Amino acid sequence: MSAVEDIAEITPYQGMRYTRRLFVVDAANEARLMGHCRIDPATFRSAADPSAFISFAIQEGVRNGISSNGGVNMVQGLVQSRPLRLDEKLTVTGEILKVEDSPRGRVTTSETWYHGENGELGITSHPVRYSGLDGAHVGKSQALHFPHAPSHGGFVTR
Numbered sequence: 125m126s127a128v129e130d131i132a133e134i135t136p137y138q139g140m141r142y143t144r145r146l147f148v149v150d151a152a153n154e155a156r157l158m159g160h161c162r163i164d165p166a167t168f169r170s171a172a173d174p175s176a177f178i179s180f181a182i183q184e185g186v187r188n189g190i191s192s193n194g195g196v197n198m199v200q201g202l203v204q205s206r207p208l209r210l211d212e213k214l215t216v217t218g219e220i221l222k223v224e225d226s227p228r229g230r231v232t233t234s235e236t237w238y239h240g241e242n243g244e245l246g247i248t249s250h251p252v253r254y255s256g257l258d259g260a261h262v263g264k265s266q267a268l269h270f271p272h273a274p275s276h277g278g279f280v281t282r
Contacts, residue, residue, distance in 0.1 A: 142185070174207075216238050
């Protein structure tokens with residue numbers, strides 16, 4: 125059980141700000157995880173693997189009371205303004221940009237920002253998530269159409 129599991133869930137709303145906190149991407153843990161995928165940690169030259177920020181952003185929402193139970197991460201965009209170093213003290217914040225009702229649930233669009241020790245923006249994560257209102261998992265038999273969901277995602281380096 126993690127400390128995150130002890131946080132009360134809230135109903136997300138547009139304009140909700142995440143609590144600012146310090147965050148460090150642990151070099152030893154990243155090396156362990158990359159080893160599972162047979163990726164040489166030197167590939168990123170002492171910087172954090174940008175794709176790791178996909179799960180970090182989901183976890184940050186959970187830390188701020190946004191349930192991940194039964195949800196589906198529909199689209200995930202990342203913008204890397206600069207590489208963030210392993211073991212660098214980062215500041216993470218975020219905001220719910222939009223909450224929309226959808227068939228049998230809601231779609232929540234948010235952004236999570238990771239700033240380096242010098243205050244410079246490093247990575248912006250932009251997830252769009254679907255959550256069933258009853259907390260139920262959305263399976264293949266429940267095909268849903270979201271015409272308002274962006275059709276792009278992926279990773280951009282600036």
